[in-house]
Amino acid sequence: MLMRTKLFKSGNSQAVRIPATYRLETELAEIEQLSTGQLLITPIYQEKENRADRLIAVMSGFSADFVEHLERDRYQPVQEREEF
Known part of the structure; x- marks a missing residue:
């Protein structure tokens, strides 16, 4: 499925907003530019x-x-208390 997303500046880097559909369950990733760009x-x-x-x-x-x-x-037992 093809989706569009936004690019934005984060400090001196460019960041990509990853839609929830493609969320990565990790804090680290490798990024590589292929010969096709x-x-x-x-x-x-x-x-x-x-x-x-x-x-x-x-x-x-x-x-x-x-x-x-x-x-x-x-695992302490529940205390019995008087009502207000």
């Missing part, structure tokens, strides 16, 4: 894996006692 934008999904690896590394640094405390506090 067309631009090819390719998403880089590796960044998401790196973020997940970093999150797991950070989470593994918590002690078992700390995690147990979080889980215990998360």
Whole structure:
């Protein structure tokens, strides 16, 4: 499906507004100009894996006692209170 979009200036660069239909689920992409003059934008999904690896590394640094405390506090029973 062919769609038109707007180009605009962002700082010293030119930016392309990507319609929601073509939204990329990543923060990084490669851009290449083909011999025909067309631009090819390719998403880089590796960044998401790196973020997940970093999150797991950070989470593994918590002690078992700390995690147990979080889980215990998360599931407190509902308090009974008087009505106004």
